Amino acid sequence: MQTPKSEHIPRATIQRLAVYVQVLENLLREGTDVISSEPLAKACNVNASQIRKDLAYFGEFGVRGVGYYVKSLIESITSVLGVNREWRTVLVGVGNLGRALLNHKEFKLRGFHIVGAFDCDPFKIGEEVSGLEVVCTKRLKEKVADLDVEIGIITTPPERAQRAANHLVDAGIKGILNFAPARITVPDDVFVEYVDFFHHLYALSFNITFDRANR
Amino acid sequence: MQTPKSEHIPRATIQRLAVYVQVLENLLREGTDVISSEPLAKACNVNASQIRKDLAYFGEFGVRGVGYYVKSLIESITSVLGVNREWRTVLVGVGNLGRALLNHKEFKLRGFHIVGAFDCDPFKIGEEVSGLEVVCTKRLKEKVADLDVEIGIITTPPERAQRAANHLVDAGIKGILNFAPARITVPDDVFVEYVDFFHHLYALSFNITFDRANR
DNA sequence: ATCTGTGAAGTGGTTCACAGCC
DNA sequence: GGCTGTGAACCACTTCACAGAT
Known part of the structure; x- marks a missing residue:
């Protein structure tokens, strides 16, 4: 490296x-x-x-x-960048977006393997999505240890994002990719990246509007 | 405003x-x-x-x-930001990601309406996705004029992103949200925003790796 | 007393310009 | 001759510190 x-x-x-x-x-x-x-x-x-x-x-x-x-x-x-190797990740929040990501082949292709799917909804637990059994979020810690995971992906609704982050941090995860439309707080040694394409739409909206105003 | x-x-x-x-x-x-x-x-x-x-x-x-x-x-x-109004958008590239976005209700909810879906694959043209008929990309210009669209969303494979961008620019679009993993070139008065969550995963990968190296 | 709005100071990233190497 | 690698100059954004408003 x-x-x-x-x-x-x-x-x-x-x-x-x-x-x-x-x-x-x-x-x-x-x-x-x-x-x-x-x-x-x-x-x-x-x-x-x-x-x-x-x-x-x-x-x-x-x-x-x-x-x-x-x-x-x-x-x-x-x-x-450290991407010439395989990374193991888990996903928390099996909603629409979560499912789409679990089915997205590009992850594996680029070396980011999603090896666990978690949700706190009893109706979803046990369900199989893209070859993974949905597991209760409470069991995150044991599973992360077993599976040797370093990155967590949050796809919960905003009000549950912080709790998901807490579980991930507690499980010893080192990086979080947060798709939930909410800011989360984590210890200094945990890295967070936010993905929200509405932010980008907002930027377009502003630029187009502002640009037009200056003519 | x-x-x-x-x-x-x-x-x-x-x-x-x-x-x-x-x-x-x-x-x-x-x-x-x-x-x-x-x-x-x-x-x-x-x-x-x-x-x-x-x-x-x-x-x-x-x-x-x-x-x-x-x-x-x-x-x-x-x-x-100019987001206290409705924006009309079109999507180019009806693949997996394109379909997921077309079915994503949040767009309408946040005032960004997808009013057209385009693809150049003859097998997809005419198909209905989320209430929209997939139209040939060649007809982008007439449709954009008819539908009063200002923002284009690109979800094509990388090798077709530039062509999609050209069509959008030609149609008079003012902003592009590009999900394709490729940079595109457009005139100065057109704004582009890139969405690629692998970039964020790369950033996590780097930070975790680098952080660990410094101990 | 408290918290905003803002000029001034500070900081860090970007660009320039050229020395160094192929 | 051409293009990289890099110290120095530049520029822009961020933070500070305080005046101004309620």
């Missing part, structure tokens, strides 16, 4: 690294072997020196006078 | 406004009528003066010595 040179890495850098991988994978699929920071920057909608600086946090992955070998750069970045 | 005082609004401010609304709505549901910036900041995981500054871009919504009235603040922020 690749280790960073520097102590602190900007959050924005990590987000961009994920973008770079995405774009590079598409470039590779289209048959591009080598690319320099300038065209890659254009494809990613960032500044070229931004890319070079982001990568410089972790090492020297390019060849001066040449550029970056696409395939090897993908490998380097995925190694930096 | 609320209009900003200042010329340029930081992107981060808009993202936070969406968070504030989310948290305030949950507070309202729990029966909180008034809140000051300090506890609101805690609930949103930001600095209190950050909130006050964010709001100050758009007006004075608080009462000195008292705080903010939750209900009225929600109304002010949604007005600022």
Whole structure:
């Protein structure tokens, strides 16, 4: 695994690294072997020196006078991000969204295996969804220990998100992907990422409205 | 509609406004009528003066010595964001994700109506999904004009995302919510927001890995 | 007395510009 | 000659600290 040179890495850098991988994978699929920071920057909608600086946090992955070998750069970045391995996850909240995610093949494809599904609704417990038996949330702790899980996914309604988070933290999980439309509070050593595409729709709404007002 | 005082609004401010609304709505549901910036900041995981500054871009919504009235603040922020109205959207790419979104009731509930579904696969054209007939992507332009649509949602595979974007831009759309794992290029006056929860999983992966390495 | 709104100070991320290497 | 890697300059957002309002 690749280790960073520097102590602190900007959050924005990590987000961009994920973008770079995405774009590079598409470039590779289209048959591009080598690319320099300038065209890659254009494809990613960032500044070229931004890319070079982001990568410089972790090492020297390019060849001066040449550029970056696409395939090897993908490998380097995925190694930096720690996604060149398998991760085991559990999902809490088997509603519509939860079911959709459990059935989403892309998770396994990208190395994020959902190995447990939990809900506190007695009517759902015991049900089988996408090959997993829905288990009572109370049993999260034992199961997480058994299954060697590090990431939890919350897909509960907002009012139950914090309780789900508490269970996950108690079970020793290290990262939470929260789809519930609510903020959650967790200890410092647990990482939380929020996914809410309405936030993005709000941003579009604002930009379109504001843009129009300035004409 | 609320209009900003200042010329340029930081992107981060808009993202936070969406968070504030989310948290305030949950507070309202729990029966909180008034809140000051300090506890609101805690609930949103930001600095209190950050909130006050964010709001100050758009007006004075608080009462000195008292705080903010939750209900009225929600109304002010949604007005600022332009989400206190209905938006009409179309979706391009009726795959698994597209279908899930078409069936997702939350869109209508939050004022974002999906009024058209498009795909270029002849086998899907004519099919009915969630009360909408799937139409050939070629007919996007006429339909968008008829239906008075301003936002497009892309749920195609990555290799077809740019083409979908081109069709949407050509049809005169002003904003795009892109779920496809690919960057797209559009004219300056069209806004794009990207949704990719694998990026968030990558961020978790990095943080957990990096955190562990520093012990 | 309390809490907002805001200029000023501080901080951190981005961009520039060029030295270093292929 | 071309492109990376990187210190320095720049810029923007964040935080502080306090004046102003109730």
